Amino acid sequence: MKARVTVMPKQTVLDPQGVAVRDAIHHLGLPAASEVRVGKFMEIDIDDAAAGDRAALEGRLHALCRDLLSNPVIEDYHLELDAR
Numbered sequence: 001m002k003a004r005v006t007v008m009p010k011q012t013v014l015d016p017q018g019v020a021v022r023d024a025i026h027h028l029g030l031p032a033a034s035e036v037r038v039g040k041f042m043e044i045d046i047d048d049a050a051a052g053d054r055a056a057l058e059g060r061l062h063a064l065c066r067d068l069l070s071n072p073v074i075e076d077y078h079l080e081l082d083a084r
Contacts, residue, residue: 001045001046001047001048001051001057001081001082002043002044002045002046002081002082003043003044003046003061003079003080003081003082004041004042004043004044004079004080004081004082005040005041005042005043005044005061005065005069005077005078005079005080006039006040006041006077006078007039007040007041007042007065007069007070007075007076007077008037008039008075008076008077008078009037009038009039009074009075009076010074010075010076013074013075015036015037015038017038018035018036018037018038019036021036021038022034022035022036039075040069042069044061054081057081058079058081061079061081062079065077065079
């Protein structure tokens, strides 16, 4: 089983790294790029035998995303859980 987690700055939070990337994109010849947001992507392989109940696993993954992988004050996360 794979869990995919995408963490992005909240839309209301200034993303200075995204601004720097957007400015570099403009400098490299693509002035039409109006906004860039920079985030993180994690792919977690989970042993099916140890995963147990899917609903319980999803709850544990949401807690992991909230408590470890993202900062809920300034970031949002999106979790996808797929069978292999």
